[in-house]
Amino acid sequence: MGKKRHNxxxxxxxxxxxxxxxxxVLWAFAGEWRFPExxxxxxxxxxxxxxxxxxxxxxxxxxxxxxxxVAATAASVAVGLPAGMAIGGYEFRFKxxxxxxxxxxxxxxxxxxxxxxxxxFIRLGLSDTVFGVFLVHLIPTVPYTxxxxxxxxxxxxxxxxxxxxxLGASPWQAFRHVTLxxxxxxxxxxxxxxxxxSWSQYILTVxxxxxxxxxxxxxxxxxxxxxxxVITSVLAILFALPALVVLVVALRxxxxxxxxxxxxxxxKPS
Amino acid sequence: xxxxxxxKGLSHRYRKGDEAAVSDLSLDVEPGExxxxxxxxxxxxxxxxxxxxxxxAPTSGDVLVDxxxxxxxxxxxxxxxxxxxxxxxxxxxxVEENVGFGLRMRRVRxxxxxxxxxxxxxxxxxxxxxxxxxxxxxxxxxxxxxLARALVTEPKLLLLDEPLSSLDANLREEMRExxxxxxxxxxxxxxxxTHDQEEAVVLADRIALLFGGELQMHAEPEAFYDHPSSxxxxxxxxxxxxxxxxxxxxxxxxxxxxxxxxxxxPPGRTTLTIRPEAVRLDxxxxxxxxxxxxxxxxxxxxxxxxxDANGVKxxxxxxxxxxxxxxxxxxARLPAESLWALG
Numbered sequence: 001m002g003k004k005r006h007n008x009x010x011x012x013x014x015x016x017x018x019x020x021x022x023x024x025v026l027w028a029f030a031g032e033w034r035f036p037e038x039x040x041x042x043x044x045x046x047x048x049x050x051x052x053x054x055x056x057x058x059x060x061x062x063x064x065x066x067x068x069x070v071a072a073t074a075a076s077v078a079v080g081l082p083a084g085m086a087i088g089g090y091e092f093r094f095k096x097x098x099x100x101x102x103x104x105x106x107x108x109x110x111x112x113x114x115x116x117x118x119x120x121f122i123r124l125g126l127s128d129t130v131f132g133v134f135l136v137h138l139i140p141t142v143p144y145t146x147x148x149x150x151x152x153x154x155x156x157x158x159x160x161x162x163x164x165x166x167l168g169a170s171p172w173q174a175f176r177h178v179t180l181x182x183x184x185x186x187x188x189x190x191x192x193x194x195x196x197x198s199w200s201q202y203i204l205t206v207x208x209x210x211x212x213x214x215x216x217x218x219x220x221x222x223x224x225x226x227x228x229x230v231i232t233s234v235l236a237i238l239f240a241l242p243a244l245v246v247l248v249v250a251l252r253x254x255x256x257x258x259x260x261x262x263x264x265x266x267x268k269p270s
Numbered sequence: 271x272x273x274x275x276x277x278k279g280l281s282h283r284y285r286k287g288d289e290a291a292v293s294d295l296s297l298d299v300e301p302g303e304x305x306x307x308x309x310x311x312x313x314x315x316x317x318x319x320x321x322x323x324x325x326x327a328p329t330s331g332d333v334l335v336d337x338x339x340x341x342x343x344x345x346x347x348x349x350x351x352x353x354x355x356x357x358x359x360x361x362x363x364x365v366e367e368n369v370g371f372g373l374r375m376r377r378v379r380x381x382x383x384x385x386x387x388x389x390x391x392x393x394x395x396x397x398x399x400x401x402x403x404x405x406x407x408x409x410x411x412x413x414x415x416x417l418a419r420a421l422v423t424e425p426k427l428l429l430l431d432e433p434l435s436s437l438d439a440n441l442r443e444e445m446r447e448x449x450x451x452x453x454x455x456x457x458x459x460x461x462x463x464t465h466d467q468e469e470a471v472v473l474a475d476r477i478a479l480l481f482g483g484e485l486q487m488h489a490e491p492e493a494f495y496d497h498p499s500s501x502x503x504x505x506x507x508x509x510x511x512x513x514x515x516x517x518x519x520x521x522x523x524x525x526x527x528x529x530x531x532x533x534x535x536p537p538g539r540t541t542l543t544i545r546p547e548a549v550r551l552d553x554x555x556x557x558x559x560x561x562x563x564x565x566x567x568x569x570x571x572x573x574x575x576x577x578d579a580n581g582v583k584x585x586x587x588x589x590x591x592x593x594x595x596x597x598x599x600x601x602a603r604l605p606a607e608s609l610w611a612l613g
Contacts, residue, residue, distance in 0.1 A: 159358055162325050163416075165345040166352035167372035167423060173346075177371070181362040 021240075027233035047234035057214050062238070064130060065199055065216040069242075072137040072198040073191050076145040079138075080190060084149025089158055102146050105139045113139065114207050121208060128212040136208045137201055141194040148193060152186030192246045199242055272459045273336045273426040275299040275322070280331030282317050291317040292483045295331070302457040304450075306464055306474035310506075314483035315463045319429050322461060323350045335426060346375070350427040351420035355436055357412035359404035365391070365415050366400035372423035390422035391415075393452060410441040414448070421452060428458040434469065446472060467494075467507055479503060495545060497533070497610055504543050504612065510585045511549070513542040517611065525580045526559045529604060535611035546574070548608035549586035551600050558603040563594050577602055 027033070031044030051058045086092070087099060105113065117136060118127060126132035156179060164174035202217040209215070220239050223232040277297040283290045292314040299305045307315040320326035322333055324345035332339050340348055351372065359368050369390055373383040391397045394414040404412055413433060420428060430449070434442045450473050453460045464470050470477045471491040478488045487499045498504035501512060515524035517535040522528070522542055529542065561579035568590065575594060577584040579602060586602070594600060 159354060159356065160360065162323075162345075163352065163354060163358040164360070164371070164375075165325065166323050166348075166350060166429070167419065168346045168349075168375040169371070170344070170346050170375075173375055178360050178362075182360075 024233045024236055027229050028237055030230055047230040050231065051234055051238075058216075058219060058235070058238075061214045061216045061219045064133075064214060068130060068134045068137060068205075068215065069195045069198040071134045072141050073194040075134075075138055076141040076194040077149075077187060077191050079142050080145030080149045080194075081187065083146040084151075084190075085153045087146070088150040088153030089156065099150075103143050106143045110139055110204060111207075114204055118207055127208055128210040130209075130213050133205050133209045133213045133215075136204045137198045139204065140201070141197045144197060145190045145194045148190040149183075149186060152183050152190070156182065189250055192250050196243055196246055200239075272301045272457045274301045275427060275459055275461070276334040276337070277318070277322070278332045278334065280318065280321060280328050280333065282314075282321060282326065282328045290314075290329070290483050292321070292328075292480075295480070295483075295485050297478055297485065297488060299459055299461060300475075301459055303475045304453050304458075304460040304462060304473060306462045306470035306477045307480060308464055308467060308470040308477050309480035311465055313480040315465075315480050316431055317483075318480075319352070319431050319461060319463050322427065323352050323429050324348050325352075348427070349423070349425045350429055351423050351425035352429040352431065353413075353416050353420050353433045355432045357404070357409070357416040359407075359412055359415055359419075361404055363404075364400065365396065365402050365404065365407070368404065368415060369419045369422050371419060376423070386422050387418075390418040393421070394418045394448065410437055410445065413437060413445065417449065417452070421456060421458075424456075426459065428453065428460040430460065430462045432463055432465070435464070435466070442469075449473065479506065481506075498543065499613060501541060501543070501612055509543050509545050511544045511546065512612075513544075513582055513584075515540055515542055522611065525582050526604075527557075529557050529609060530606045531609035531611060532607045533610060536613070541612045542609050543612055544604050544608050544610070546585040546587040548605060549577075549584060549588075550603040550605060551575070551586060551588060551592060551594065553603040554601050555603055557606055557609070558601050561600055561602040563596055563598045563600060566594055566596055 026040055028047055029043050029045065030040035031042035031046065033040035033042075050056070083102060087095065087102075114136060117139075121127040121132050121136075126135065160178050160182075161171075161174040164178045165171070169177065200217060201215075202221060205213065205215050205218060209218075216235070216239050220232070220235045223235050226232070275298070277295055280292055280295040280297075281290050282292045295314075295318060297305070307318060309315050317326065321328045324340070324343065327341070333341060335348075359365075360371065363371065366384075366387055369387045370383050373386060378386070387400075388397065391400060394417055396411060396414050396418060399407065399411065399415070404415070407415065413436070417433065433449070434445050437445055446469060449462075452458075453473075462470070462473055464473075471494075474491060476489060477491055477494060479486045479494070481502060486503050487494065489497075494503065494507045495509075498507060498509065504512075513522075513524050513526060513529070515522040515529070517523075517537050517540045520534070521530045522535055522540060524542065531542070535542075559579055561577040561584065563575055564578045564583075565576040567574045571590065572587050573590050573593070575586045575588065577586060577600075584602065
């Protein structure tokens with residue numbers, strides 16, 4: 001009985017997620033859809049053709065978004081992993097202050113700090129460049145990654161590494177063979193979140209990219225304020241796609257073959 | 271293969287200004303000997319073990335293996351395999367991979383390694399579980415795998431940190447026998463940390479008793495019962511009879527009369543102790559005196575009596591065929607060979 005009721009809630013939850021997508025998908029494939037028709041009277045692939053056919057900046061924007069997203073993810077994990085290990089695994093002086101400093105970029109409104117960064121970047125020749133945009137995306141992605149990874153390593157006690165050491169493993173071997181494999185699901189989740197944060201970044205990109213670095217959210221925003229709902233819908237689907245993929249992959253990792261270390265700060269299933 | 275271990279004046283404090291977790295501990299372990307580090311929780315026994323393993327650097331003192339200091343040697347090079355209270359099996363590896371871990375770190379050839387792993391698993395009766403993941407095993411099984419994982423590396427020192435305390439009573443006894451047998455057969459120099467005096471007595475060749483980071487007594491298990499070094503030591507081993515007195519020419523003047531003991535008592539004020547099992551009732555002769563039964567508790571295989579003799583409270587544990595009731599007047603006797611004068 002409990003199982004059946006569980007299913008009903010699942011279906012309801014799925015509907016709540018899916019319903020906003022229905023008009024989006026309909027618009028993306030609509031040829032003719034006038035008020036007060038409930039459904040489009042004509043379907044077409046006009047929007048998709050227009051995006052693929054070139055003569056627009058969609059391929060460039062997708063590529064930029066991907067490059068910046070992947071680079072920001074890699075850099076965030078590279079910085080967040082040691083930070084998370086240190087904060088989660090060890091006690092040290094001024095630990096509270098360090099956590100505060102790491103969280104500061106997401107506590108301070110990004111606009112405030114980015115104004116100052118913009119001036120510096122202009123001086124350094126980093127504004128209006130893909131590299132500059134990548135750097136500024138680290139402001140929100142590093143804190144998130146560091147915090148997720150902190151909880152990953154806080155759950156590990158270090159005793160396992162001690163056991164490995166007494167069995168003949170060097171510090172690096174103990175990390176490589178014992179700690180890291182257990183942290184992989186958590187690292188994957190942190191990376192996916194970092195990618196999503198970068199992928200959906202708008203303000204920072206506009207400020208530092210100054211309109212010369214085009215990413216997908218920028219095209220989406222300008223299309224949304226325009227008059228063609230078909231193009232907007234196509235872009236919106238394109239924009240949401242990675243988020244959906246990431247969500248599915250993340251959920252798989254979180255369930256992760258019953259491996260508890262994957263349950264990053266989201267509570268354990270009862 | 272098995273090495274001697276010597277600890278010299280070892281002290282450790284976790285932070286400056288803290289009380290020392292271990293202070294001035296000196297201890298020797300013969301090759302192939304099993305020494306139990308015994309004491310209540312927080313007495314510094316685990317700290318001492320971690321220093322031996324190299325996971326902790328001591329504040330002062332030295333640790334020698336086969337006469338050479340190992341303080342500069344990192345844990346992974348000490349060949350001191352440790353088994354912890356929790357099994358701490360690596361969850362990302364199978365049982366076989368867990369047991370083979372130490373050999374893999376030492377780059378042992380694959381065919382040698384898999385034969386050794388197989389042997390080790392057979393020794394702890396876990397053959398047939400090689401392909402399982404740790405999560406699929408019970409606590410006792412996991413702890414047996416942890417033991418195999420340590421033994422397979424043929425360590426110079428085997429360091430056991432309360433490996434049985436997380437198991438339930440039945441399993442604990444079984445594991446105790448297993449640990450004892452494997453340590454004897456393998457001839458490992460073993461340091462076994464425990465807070466359970468019965469466990470220490472059953473397993474150890476010698477026991478080192480620690481209170482508050484200080485070594486109280488280091489001797490064979492029998493000595494802790496027969497010749498405890500202090501009132502605290504005697505009490506930790508279940509002795510409850512303490513008789514104050516004044517030692518004079520080979521005997522001790524006490525409220526119970528003049529008591530003679532076979533061992534010597536230093537002249538002056540002293541405290542005599544005797545185990546409850548050694549107290550005789552309804553026997554007259556040397557060292558006997560009248561006493562009154564103030565309580566009798568039947569425990570099946572024994573009856574515990576509390577006695578009052580001239581204001582001195584004594585406990586006696588006797589076989590159940592002698593039955594006395596509360597209020598009975600008896601003659602109690604403290605055999606001279608069982609009396610011991612505490613320092």
